[in-house]
Amino acid sequence: MEAIEILLDCCKRKKMQVTNRGNLQMRGLKESPPHHVYQKLQEVGLASRQLQIDHLRNIMLNPTAGIDREELVDTRVWLKQIIAYMEDNPEKIATLPAKFSIGLDGGGIVGIGSRYNEIQFTATKTGEGILFHLELGGRKTFIPTNIFIAPEYLITCLDSLIEIYRQYVDSRGEGYRLRDLIQEWGVSEYWRRVTALNHFPYYTLQTNSSPSVSCDNIAAYDYKPFPKRDRINPPPGDKPHPEDTDKPHPGDADKPYPGDADKPHPGDADKPYPGDTDKPYPYNLNSFHLGLHRQKQEGLYYLGVALPLGYITRQQWQGLRELVEKSGCGEIRLTPWQSIILPNLSDDTIGETIDTLEKLGLSPRENHSRGNVVACVGKAGCKAGITESETHARMAIEYLGEGKQGKQTPNIHFSGCSKCCAQSTPRQLSFIGCWVWRDGKTVEGYKIYRGDSLIAEVTVEKAISLLPELLKEVNG
Numbered sequence: 104m105e106a107i108e109i110l111l112d113c114c115k116r117k118k119m120q121v122t123n124r125g126n127l128q129m130r131g132l133k134e135s136p137p138h139h140v141y142q143k144l145q146e147v148g149l150a151s152r153q154l155q156i157d158h159l160r161n162i163m164l165n166p167t168a169g170i171d172r173e174e175l176v177d178t179r180v181w182l183k184q185i186i187a188y189m190e191d192n193p194e195k196i197a198t199l200p201a202k203f204s205i206g207l208d209g210g211g212i213v214g215i216g217s218r219y220n221e222i223q224f225t226a227t228k229t230g231e232g233i234l235f236h237l238e239l240g241g242r243k244t245f246i247p248t249n250i251f252i253a254p255e256y257l258i259t260c261l262d263s264l265i266e267i268y269r270q271y272v273d274s275r276g277e278g279y280r281l282r283d284l285i286q287e288w289g290v291s292e293y294w295r296r297v298t299a300l301n302h303f304p305y306y307t308l309q310t311n312s313s314p315s316v317s318c319d320n321i322a323a324y325d326y327k328p329f330p331k332r333d334r335i336n337p338p339p340g341d342k343p344h345p346e347d348t349d350k351p352h353p354g355d356a357d358k359p360y361p362g363d364a365d366k367p368h369p370g371d372a373d374k375p376y377p378g379d380t381d382k383p384y385p386y387n388l389n390s391f392h393l394g395l396h397r398q399k400q401e402g403l404y405y406l407g408v409a410l411p412l413g414y415i416t417r418q419q420w421q422g423l424r425e426l427v428e429k430s431g432c433g434e435i436r437l438t439p440w441q442s443i444i445l446p447n448l449s450d451d452t453i454g455e456t457i458d459t460l461e462k463l464g465l466s467p468r469e470n471h472s473r474g475n476v477v478a479c480v481g482k483a484g485c486k487a488g489i490t491e492s493e494t495h496a497r498m499a500i501e502y503l504g505e506g507k508q509g510k511q512t513p514n515i516h517f518s519g520c521s522k523c524c525a526q527s528t529p530r531q532l533s534f535i536g537c538w539v540w541r542d543g544k545t546v547e548g549y550k551i552y553r554g555d556s557l558i559a560e561v562t563v564e565k566a567i568s569l570l571p572e573l574l575k576e577v578n579g
């Protein structure tokens with residue numbers, strides 16, 4: 104954490120942002136950090152040892168790896184192997200698109216199923232033990248294959264998937280992604296080439312009941328719907344956002360992702376604050392990882408804290424570092440929902456931790472407003488941006504923080520244009536930047552969606568003024 108402080112200082116930045124891939128980002132730098140800072144980041148494992156690749160940002164794990172009380176495997180073990188593999192094969196990784204992504208999900212309560220990594224492995228319980236289910240990222244959706252890999256062959260499988268992907272990109276040129284490969288070849292042909300390159304056993308799902316293994320022969324490959332798993336995946340839903348101009352992958356757009364986004368978190372919602380039953384419990388009903396949750400380690404808890412649009416200041420970061428040292432929680436985890444997790448808290452340290460977070464302006468009691476609003480940077484930092492989406496999202500957070508919205512805190516999305524980078528799937532309310540025609544000229548405006556229904560197309564001023572009324576309507 105200290106290395107990040109050094110980086111912020113040398114870049115003269117007072118804040119940074121946790122991205123929706125769970126990475127840290129600083130905008131508007133005019134030059135690279137000096138060599139000694141880069142070396143420091145390398146020493147602590149926050150920068151690549153191979154200068155031609157930036158592979159750490161390509162990998163995403165479920166942020167509760169190793170502490171999730173329902174996880175099937177601790178994915179951190181595999182993370183080390185994947186990093187080593189990528190560092191040993193920089194020439195392969197360097198030719199892949201910068202947005203190439205791998206997801207590794209331990210199959211616990213907090214899944215990363217809504218983040219659509221290009222190659223995703225999710226631990227799944229089967230008749231043959233724990234296997235990794237392979238899913239492939241299409242256009243803001245997953246193509247859930249019926250392929251399962253034994254953990255010991257994960258790296259061999261990944262190597263083949265990457266090599267064939269690399270060959271495809273090489274032959275087509277820059278800008279091609281895995282979704283293009285799949286659109287052109289289909290999953291079966293991709294998989295045929297993958298298994299022809301490296302021989303390794305794999306399993307396919309042959310029934311609609313619980314996954315069971317019946318063959319490892321590509322000739323028997325036959326797609327069957329993946330059965331629902333008994334686990335909770337994060338909101339939002341799975342349909343592409345109506346403003347999303349990317350076409351969904353054929354046949355997959357309407358397929359629900361296994362799991363049920365709206366189920367409450369089992370066992371936690373009504374739980375009193377450990378060690379202090381008088382204090383209200385800082386949970387957030389709409390966000391499955393925010394608030395306090397029991398870990399799989401007896402007597403330990405993790406606390407999910409929402410950040411306003413993912414931003415954290417230099418001062419807050421320093422305060423968190425001191426808190427980590429004092430509470431003994433050992434680490435801070437970044438989530439792909441632009442929030443943080445403080446793990447390994449005990450009955451003795453929770454109260455003090457929350458007091459410190461409140462002093463730092465990061466109170467978990469604000470999770471309900473901060474955790475429910477997402478926004479892209481908008482025209483302040485993006486050439487395609489039409490509206491100041493971040494500024495407007497902050498207004499929504501402030502309004503929600505005042506608690507005037509009624510019974511529930513709806514989730515809200517602001518994007519500066521129709522690319523919807525902040526959120527690819529519908530939220531309860533979405534404000535999508537657009538040009539509108541008023542008094543003989545085009546002015547900045549928003550298309551407003553409730554779920555996936557367009558309900559208004561108005562100027563920015565009008566959209567902001569409608570917010571209280573819309574929130575009341577959402578609350579019924």
Ligand code: SF4
Pocket residue numbers: 479480481482485486487488489518519520521522523524525
């Ligand atoms: S949604 Fe539009 S404005 Fe926002 S980051 Fe994406 S391209 Fe830029």
